[in-house]
Amino acid sequence: MARYIVGRLIQSAVLLVLVTIIVFGLIHAAPGGPSAVMADTKLPAAQIARMRANLGLNEPIPIQYLKWVEALSKGDFGLSYTDNRPVLSEIRQRFPNTLILAGTSFVLSLIVSIPLGIYSANRARSAADNIVSAISFVGLAIPVFWFGIVLIIIFSVKLHWLPSSGMYTTNQGSTFPDLLKHLIMPAIVLATPTIAQFTRFVRASMLEVMSQDYVRTARAKGLAESRVTYLHVLRNALVPIITIVGLSLPIVVAGAAVTESVFGWPGMGRLAVDAAFTRDYPVVMGITVLVAAFVILINLVTDLAYMLVDPRVRLK
Amino acid sequence: MHTLMGKALSRRGLLRTAGVLGIAGIAGTLLEACGGSSNNTPASGSTTTSGSTSSGTSSSTASSGSSASPAATSASTTASSGGAANPNATLTIPLISNPTPNPITLPGGLSSILLNKNLFGQLVRPDATTDQPVPDHAEKWDISDDGKTYTFHLRSNIKWHNGDPFTADDVKFTFDTTQDKNVNAAFLNNLGPFTGATVVDPQTVTLALSEPYAPFLVMLQYNIMFIPKKLLTGVDMNKPVDFIQNPVGTGAYKWKEFVSGDHVTLVANPDYWDGAPKIGTVVYKILPDINTQVAQLRTGEADIVMIEPSMADSLQSAPNIVINTAKQTNYYYLAINNSNPLFSDARVRQAMAYGLDRETLLKTVMRGKGSVANGPISPPMDWAYPADQQPYPFDVDKAKQLLKDAGCTTENGKLMKDGKPFDFRILLDVGNPTRQAFALAAQQYYQKLGMNPTIDSEEFNKWYDMSSKSDYDIGVFWWITPPDPDALYSGYSDDNTDKYKNADVDQMFADGRKALTQDERKTTYAKLQQKLYEDQVDVFILYPLEFRAIAKRVQGMPGIGIRDALYYTYKMTVSS
Numbered sequence: 077m078a079r080y081i082v083g084r085l086i087q088s089a090v091l092l093v094l095v096t097i098i099v100f101g102l103i104h105a106a107p108g109g110p111s112a113v114m115a116d117t118k119l120p121a122a123q124i125a126r127m128r129a130n131l132g133l134n135e136p137i138p139i140q141y142l143k144w145v146e147a148l149s150k151g152d153f154g155l156s157y158t159d160n161r162p163v164l165s166e167i168r169q170r171f172p173n174t175l176i177l178a179g180t181s182f183v184l185s186l187i188v189s190i191p192l193g194i195y196s197a198n199r200a201r202s203a204a205d206n207i208v209s210a211i212s213f214v215g216l217a218i219p220v221f222w223f224g225i226v227l228i229i230i231f232s233v234k235l236h237w238l239p240s241s242g243m244y245t246t247n248q249g250s251t252f253p254d255l256l257k258h259l260i261m262p263a264i265v266l267a268t269p270t271i272a273q274f275t276r277f278v279r280a281s282m283l284e285v286m287s288q289d290y291v292r293t294a295r296a297k298g299l300a301e302s303r304v305t306y307l308h309v310l311r312n313a314l315v316p317i318i319t320i321v322g323l324s325l326p327i328v329v330a331g332a333a334v335t336e337s338v339f340g341w342p343g344m345g346r347l348a349v350d351a352a353f354t355r356d357y358p359v360v361m362g363i364t365v366l367v368a369a370f371v372i373l374i375n376l377v378t379d380l381a382y383m384l385v386d387p388r389v390r391l392k
Numbered sequence: 393m394h395t396l397m398g399k400a401l402s403r404r405g406l407l408r409t410a411g412v413l414g415i416a417g418i419a420g421t422l423l424e425a426c427g428g429s430s431n432n433t434p435a436s437g438s439t440t441t442s443g444s445t446s447s448g449t450s451s452s453t454a455s456s457g458s459s460a461s462p463a464a465t466s467a468s469t470t471a472s473s474g475g476a477a478n479p480n481a482t483l484t485i486p487l488i489s490n491p492t493p494n495p496i497t498l499p500g501g502l503s504s505i506l507l508n509k510n511l512f513g514q515l516v517r518p519d520a521t522t523d524q525p526v527p528d529h530a531e532k533w534d535i536s537d538d539g540k541t542y543t544f545h546l547r548s549n550i551k552w553h554n555g556d557p558f559t560a561d562d563v564k565f566t567f568d569t570t571q572d573k574n575v576n577a578a579f580l581n582n583l584g585p586f587t588g589a590t591v592v593d594p595q596t597v598t599l600a601l602s603e604p605y606a607p608f609l610v611m612l613q614y615n616i617m618f619i620p621k622k623l624l625t626g627v628d629m630n631k632p633v634d635f636i637q638n639p640v641g642t643g644a645y646k647w648k649e650f651v652s653g654d655h656v657t658l659v660a661n662p663d664y665w666d667g668a669p670k671i672g673t674v675v676y677k678i679l680p681d682i683n684t685q686v687a688q689l690r691t692g693e694a695d696i697v698m699i700e701p702s703m704a705d706s707l708q709s710a711p712n713i714v715i716n717t718a719k720q721t722n723y724y725y726l727a728i729n730n731s732n733p734l735f736s737d738a739r740v741r742q743a744m745a746y747g748l749d750r751e752t753l754l755k756t757v758m759r760g761k762g763s764v765a766n767g768p769i770s771p772p773m774d775w776a777y778p779a780d781q782q783p784y785p786f787d788v789d790k791a792k793q794l795l796k797d798a799g800c801t802t803e804n805g806k807l808m809k810d811g812k813p814f815d816f817r818i819l820l821d822v823g824n825p826t827r828q829a830f831a832l833a834a835q836q837y838y839q840k841l842g843m844n845p846t847i848d849s850e851e852f853n854k855w856y857d858m859s860s861k862s863d864y865d866i867g868v869f870w871w872i873t874p875p876d877p878d879a880l881y882s883g884y885s886d887d888n889t890d891k892y893k894n895a896d897v898d899q900m901f902a903d904g905r906k907a908l909t910q911d912e913r914k915t916t917y918a919k920l921q922q923k924l925y926e927d928q929v930d931v932f933i934l935y936p937l938e939f940r941a942i943a944k945r946v947q948g949m950p951g952i953g954i955r956d957a958l959y960y961t962y963k964m965t966v967s968s
Contacts, residue, residue: 108853111501121887124860127576130630155631159492160499161652162633169652228687240687246655246675247482340679342653350489350680355853 084379088372095368096361100141103352103360109133110157111354131157144361154358158351163362167344171366173243174343177336178329180259181267185328186321189271193278198305200283208275215272220331224265224338231261241340262339266332270324277320281313288312315386322378326371479660479672481966483946484694485958486677486685490652493639495617496569496629498578502955505615507676509958510658512617513642513665515544515563516609517959520950523719523772523875525609528959529558529618529642529665539604539908546595550665552620553646560597564589565621567599575629581882582611582874584905604906606913607876614874618642644669644962653678660962669962686941689713695943695966698954701759702825707941714944717761717937719772720953721875724827725765726818726834726931727859727867731891734809734816734865739798741928745784747791748837754934757829761939765932767921768871768880775910776877776917781925783932791841807842814843816865821855827868830933834866862889869930872953877917878905884924892929 109128128134132143147154153163196208232240243258244250285291286309294304333345344363351359491507492500500507515533516525527533530544550558567589570577585602592598601608620640624632639647644666645658656676660669677694679685686703688694690710699707704715726744728735735741750764763771764783771777800809807814820831828849835845845866850858859867873879878901884892885901897920904916925932938953948964950957 106853107851108855108857111853111856123581126573130574130576155633156499158499158501159490160494160497160631160633160636161490161492166652173653225683225687228684233687233690236691240691240693241679241684242654242677244654246484246677247649247657247673337680338684340654340677340681340684342651342678346653346680353852 081376084376088369088376091372092365092368096145096365097141099364100144100357100361101137103355103357104137104140106352106355109355110357144358148365153362156351156359157356158354158359163358166347166359167362167366170342170344170347173341174329174332174336174345176243176255177259177262177266177341177343178325178332181263181270181332182325182328184263184267185270185274188267189274190278190317192271193275194282194305194310196275196279197282197286200279205279208279212272212275215268216276218268220265220269220334221338223268224261224335227261227265228338243342258339262335262341265338266328266335269331270328273324274317274321278313278317281316282309285309285313311385315382318378318381318385322374322381325374326367329367329370476965477668477670478966481671482673482675483671483696483961483964483966484675484677484688485696486679486688486694488678488680488682490678491656491676492636493641493647494629494632494636495615496566496578496619497576498615503676503678505955506958507656508615508617508641509643509955510645510674510961511639511641511643511647512619513550513558514613514615514617516613518613518875518952518956520952520957520960522774523721523952523956525613528613529563533609539606539906540601542599542601542608543592544597544599546597547665548595550642551663552622552642553640553661554620554623556620556622557594558618558642559594560591561594562618562621563597564591565625566616566618569619569624569629570616572629579611579615582614582616582879584608584611584878604908606905606907607874607878610874610876611879645674648673664962666962670965671961674961689941689943692943695946696949696954697941699939699941700825701757701761701936701939704759704939704941712944714942715939716942716951717939718951718953718957720872720936720938720955721770721772721879722870722872722938722953723765723768723770723935724830724868724870724933725768726830726933727864727869727890728930729862729865729867729891730893730929731862732816732865734812734814737798738927739794740800740809741931742784742926743791743794743798743841744838744931745928746787746794747841748834748931748933749786750783750933751786753830753833757826757833758934758936761937762935765934767924767932768883768930769877769917769921770935773875773877776914776921778918778921781921784928788840795841802842805842806844816843816845817848818845819855819858819864819867820847820849821852821868822849823852826936827870831868834868834931860889862891870936877913877920881905884929890929892927894923894927897923 110131110133125134132140135143144154151164153167155161156163156166159166192208196205199205228240231238238261239245239258241258244254245258248254291304291308294308295301299308330345330348332341332343333349335341336343336346337349347359348363348367350356351363485506487503487506489503490500491503493504493507493511495504495508495512498504498508513529515528515530517528518524519526529546529550531547532545534543535541536543544563546558546560546563552558552562567586569575570580570583571586571588584605584607586605586608587600587602590598590600599608618641619629619635623640624635627635637650641647642665644661644664646661647656648659649655649657655678658674658676660672662668677688679688679694682697682699682703685694685697686699686707689697689707690713692712699715707713707715726748728741728744730736754760754762754764766778766781766783769777771779795807798809800807800814802808818831818834820827831847831849835847838845848864858864859869871880871883881901882888883890885898900916900920900923904913904920907913907916940954942949943966945966946964947967948960950960
């Protein structure tokens with residue numbers, strides 16, 4: 077077990093280095109340079125060249141990469157080109173906010189989708205199942221952006237029930253109830269496609285297991301239907317569900333970008349998207365390292381979770 | 393196009409522009425807010441003349457607006473100023489991205505510009521009605537007869553936010569920093585032939601030029617802001633990491649708090665030279681999405697939002713919001729790559745002006761706010777703008793005739809020039825509805841002339857790369873400049889991206905820059921505008937007004953572009 081984990085950690089480190097090389101190459105290959113040196117298209121070329129030189133952008137890309145790695149090894153993530161603030165402190169401020177939003181919406185997704193999926197599977201092809209399916213498709217198809225604005229118009233502009241943006245009411249302290257009020261709409265918006273996707277997946281996974289011989293045997297033994305569903309079917313159906321849930325968590329974090337923009341949520345998704353658009357290389361790279369490490373870690377945890385759920389995966 | 397301000401906006405497609413002519417509603421409130429107090433100190437008002445003691449003053453440009461300025465700039469004789477001071481009030485202004493309080497390198501583009509106006513101070517500032525330079529930290533100035541030495545007399549009652557006195561050393565330090573080759577100073581180019589600053593005494597500083605530079609004062613009012621020598625000596629201004637966490641300026645508001653991606657809070661500076669601000673707190677909320685900004689305005693959580701013209705209709709009916717427009721030095725145009733053989737004949741370019749129904753575009757896209765453009769000199773540069781010039785009317789027959797005169801032929805309904813089909817690309821930055829509308833209209837109108845345009849929409853950075861390298865046939869551009877025709881130099885003289893070369897034009901720019909009297913400049917620029925109009929270097933579309941939606945409770949916002957109007961935040965009031 078310990079050896080397995082150590083092996084996986086080494087794999088992870090190699091993977092992380094590869095990811096940074098690829099992202100570094102890609103962001104430099106993207107057309108146009110950093111917006112930071114784009115004061116004016118009519119600026120004299122010499123002045124632009126000087127600004128680029130001051131940012132160290134005229135060196136060959138491999139050298140730039142090595143310099144970045146060198147600085148990183150000392151814990152220096154560099155400064156953002158666009159706002160001049162230290163990348164690490166920026167991420168440190170923003171990442172927890174994204175985790176709060178993504179985490180809440182993730183938990184919300186699980187709470188809603190697992191019971192709904194089970195319910196649907198138990199009544200496969202009934203009217204209720206069809207309604208759940210239809211709603212799921214709507215949930216998957218709904219543009220996050222539009223849905224967010226609609227909620228704001230209804231609940232903030234018309235009804236005045238909820239604040240339209242931000243994490244806290246500005247300059248009134250940071251209280252938990254205030255946070256909750258701000259969290260409701262973005263969490264729902266972010267959770268909607270995930271709920272839809274998970275519900276479909278739980279339903280499919282349950283149905284597949286239900287058609288197995290051992291389920292029929294369990295029923296033949298005269299077990300109570302609830303026992304069959306929750307003990308035999310659900311447990312086995314959970315294995316693929318854990319996979320997709322594990323894979324989805326980073327996607328939810330990344331997908332938070334649009335939601336964060338619509339609701340002015342000071343999270344990292346927005347930071348990442350803005351940095352990519354403005355070719356803010358230090359910020360892009362800082363976030364890459366962090367997110368890649370996070371994804372790799374989640375995958376590791378997912379694999380460990382398999383072992384708990386499924387004895388077949390346990391290692392000798 | 394693009395100045396720093398255009399930049400940040402365009403990426404999100406939020407460009408909000410321009411302006412002209414006070415326009416009833418807001419001008420009313422403005423006058424109400426600033427009127428009455430014409431009795432101010434020597435501080436305001438006629439400036440250049442006051443320096444007549446020394447080497448004699450040239451009757452230079454900037455004082456032209458001075459008759460209007462006493463009313464506009466003189467401050468806070470409270471009673472007459474439209475509303476009472478309210479230290480508990482908060483004014484909320486949304487920004488699309490994190491601002492950074494470093495006026496030298498200006499990271500953060502437009503967001504930072506809008507923030508810096510309230511934090512930092514300048515020698516001169518734009519007048520609240522004429523937009524021309526009036527005293528700010530300099531209470532008066534003299535210009536030497538040869539136009540090469542400017543002597544500024546600083547106010548004695550100015551303090552940095554940390555209590556240190558503001559002196560000529562700070563002014564020199566700021567200009568020295570801007571000149572430092574290792575510093576990516578954002579507005580270096582605007583300073584033209586500026587060579588260096590000299591401290592005469594703690595209250596007097598001279599700025600030297602290598603040659604006369606008539607727009608100098610206008611350029612100084614354009615985001616050239618002071619940083620404290622005592623705190624920043626030896627600090628790399630490309631990355632003043634500590635300073636931007638806790639900046640110290642001389643502006644009407646002091647830094648209080650910053651939460652990345654969320655907000656910046658500023659509080660009133662009671663020691664501001666022109667009197668304590670009336671609104672106690674200014675909050676800049678970081679809201680990247682324009683729809684969210686508007687929603688916040690509707691709920692009363694935001695006060696001033698720049699909007700696209702297309703958004704005005706739906707906001708008009710909101711009970712707590714006023715839509716107003718303001719003049720701004722800006723124009724939309726179809727930039728023509730003059731090195732492309734298709735467009736090398738002036739008659740072709742004129743035909744493209746005749747062939748585009750700009751009146752209709754003005755009515756539809758701009759909701760009628762603005763005017764059809766004749767050339768790059770826009771109406772807010774009012775002393776230089778030749779108002780009597782008539783734009784080319786919409787006339788398809790005339791356009792076709794001109795194309796024929798230029799040697800174009802038609803084969804199977806397709807226009808040909810020099811044996812080649814008239815195919816070209818229209819470069820557009822993705823996401824801005826106004827410019828997109830212009831691109832689509834141009835495509836349709838030019839198809840009617842037998843041309844075959846395709847629209848090439850590009851993400852901002854690629855767009856920037858292409859436009860700065862002249863990699864376009866036609867580009868849908870805009871250009872916000874300081875309010876002086878000389879600012880257009882890099883677009884039509886020099887090594888411009890439109891690849892337009894004309895020795896007469898070069899000469900006119902040189903003359904206008906060096907001229908010592910306003911009349912001389914006026915004549916030169918009238919000729920310049922006429923020349924660019926005849927040559928139709930670009931298809932000048934229109935001079936837009938800036939659209940902004942403002943909470944009704946806010947009073948006293950000047951009717952000039954928001955970038956300049958925010959210098960006067962300290963005079964605005966809110967009713968409860």
